[in-house]
Amino acid sequence: MSLLLGPVLRHVGETTATVWVQTHSSGVVEVLGCSASTFEVQGCHYAMVLVDGLETGSVTEYQVHVDGEQVWPEPDATFPPSVIRTRGHTANDSLRIIFGSCRYPKTGDAKLDDKLGLDALDCYASRLPSLPVDEWPDALVLLGDQVYADELTPEARRHLAGRRSGGHRPPDEVVTFNEYEGLYRHTWGDPEIRWILSTIPTAMIFDDHDIRDDWNTSGAWRKEVNAKPWWRDRIRSGLASYWVYQHLGNLSPSELADDEDFQKVLAAEGDVWPLLVDLADRADTEVDDDKGLRFSYRWDLGRSRLIMVDSRNARILDSGDRKMLGNREFAWLKEHVNDGLDGVDHLIIGSSLPWLLPPAIGDMQMVNERAANRPGWRGKLGETVRQTADFEHWAAFAQSFLDLSHLIVDVATRDSGAPATVSVLSGDVHHSYVARADIPNAHARVHQLVCSPVHNYVPWFVKPVFKLGWSQRLARLTRRWAQHNGCPPLPFAWRDVNGPLFGNTLATLRTSGRDAEAIFEQPRGSESLDEAARVSLTG
Incomplete structure (x- = not known):
């Protein structure tokens, strides 16, 4: 074929x-x-x-x-x-977006597949043909961990075992472009997934597992991994395959026509791998407080706007000045948030990593960042905690968290022309929730919507940690502790209005005029899902 x-x-x-x-x-x-x-x-x-x-x-x-x-x-x-x-x-300019993150493929191992449970996207795809076409989603937004390059299926491990010779490359992690190609083919090859991807416009952004767990957690992490003899091959293959399989399709035809890298690829004869090596090296290297390639992008969907933010590769770390987004990247985000905002009813910002975590956990990450920045053994201990506890979300980049927060506050409190809603879509944390930001004098309702995982297991410790993390009593204690440790004051408070939900989940953001709601569904059978939560975002 x-x-x-x-x-x-x-x-x-x-x-x-x-x-x-x-x-x-x-x-x-x-x-x-x-x-x-x-x-x-x-x-x-x-x-x-x-x-x-x-x-x-x-x-x-x-x-x-x-x-x-x-x-x-x-x-x-x-x-x-x-x-x-x-x-x-249309009269009310309705929109239906389905979204989620962290989709591990079927493995063929009965015990492991039973542990993973039913794939929410598989079940949704199987149900979809029974619905009228005008009820189908307008877009599918995949918020990271589309492939797992460091948590391989048994089949992928066996495949790699036959390819490794000597000790230069690890036996349990993909390194070459062809090995990434095998991951994408396996992950996207299910009949249900091939069909839904063929008929629902799909937007994507990567997270760490698309490259490697904890990718770009910190400058110390980058220094350590860059010393590994196989890493340069790995990061080139990971970024090049991301550009081919995911990033190109995020661009409109006019953007592709203006994209110099894409045009060079089309004009080249033979294998374009050398061009992609150069592309990957530019994407990975920090130059003047920025990265050499932008993976963030914008989709205009009627009177709604989706801006997908690269909160993984765009980080600035090597200079010692931690930023989730470099200065030029944040300026791009600010420009596209505010461009023609009077005509936008619903502003949607996609980030693989949650902007608003449970408050207690966010405070812990802010305190840890300050500790990791200290010299001597205290800084080393803080860095160890940062990597071990996965303290790498927006709150762990305090200035970037505040920059994004102030940008959203400015949008929500506009005297005129404010959208009805600002929704930040995220994944990563293997549970789902809706958090509402309590912004004084806001004309727009602001929410963090998290849906994770689509198909993966939830570690046993996640449930009690995240349930406790939403405790308002604990939040008051950790905020005082954070301020005592020199953390900046927060521009507003936030609280969960639904969740946390655990288990495989797919979420829907629905708008109609200036109304909006979020719906979370979980698999009940191979062709059915149960509604687990429904939250009005404007009520």
Whole structure:
């Protein structure tokens, strides 16, 4: 079969769409009369087809042809035909986004799969054909850990065991681009996942496991891992594969046309791996308080706006001045938050890592950052705690947390033209919740919406820690402790209005006019999910 993976429907506008595929060999890929030649990376072949000429507000079935041969839908397909649904102007400008993070693949190991439970996205995909097309989501937002490059399935471990010789590369972690290719094919290869990715526009951002656990936790972590003889190959392969499999599809056709790296890849002959090595090195290197490549992006969805923030690779660490986002990256975020905000009813910010943690845990991370910055053994102890306890969220970068908080406060308290809601979508922490920010004089309701995991197990210690973390009594104690240790005052308080929920979960953000709500569902059977929580974001 000439189609190895995909099609994956990515950015969709009012008259355009992008469709990504991986093919067995080089060729010309065609979708709805629009075509693109493949490009080659380490013997693997990919194409991004830019589809134009679609009608606004339309639903169009599509097929994929490679060198004139129809390769999608497959002959034995059991799901409905894949479609492209463009956005149009409706009376209430409704929007339905499904989102979540941390999706581990099926392993084939009965004991391990039973521990992981039912895949919420699989179940959602199986249920979807029974719903009218106009009730299908407008977008699927994947908030990190799309692949697990350091927590391998038994099959992936066996595959690597046959490839390793000598001690230069570890036997239990992927290092090469081809090994990453195997992870993506395994993770996205389920029939249910291939179909839903082919028919729901999908936005993605990475988190640490897409590269390696605790990736970019701190400058000390970077220094230690950079000393490993295999790391340079690993980070190049991880960032290059992310660019190919995830990042390209986040860009609109006009952005792809202006993207110098993409245009160089299209113009190159033969294997473009050297171009991707240069790209990965620029993305990984800090230059003048910034990174050499931006992975953050923006989607306009009618009167809603989605801004996805790279809160993992964009970190500034090597200089000793910890920042979740470099100065230029934060300036980009601020510009796109405020651009034409009068026409936005719902501002949605995606960050793989939660902005608002349980208050007690956030205070712990702020105190730990100050400890890790101290010289001598106290700083070393603080750094050990930072890495061991995964203190790497927004609160562990206190100045960046405050910068983002003040930006959101400015939006919510605008005298005129404030959106109805500001929602920060996140994952990572293997439980789900809704937190409401109590911002004085706010005209917009502000919430942190966390959905994690889509398909993974929850460690036993997570439940009591996060239940206790939301205690208001404990929060008062930890805030006094944090202030005693020199932590800055917080610009507002926040509290959980639902959760924490534990178990595999998929969340939906629904808007209608200036109303919005969040719905959390958990698998009950292979084709059904139960509603676990529903929260009004405007009531």
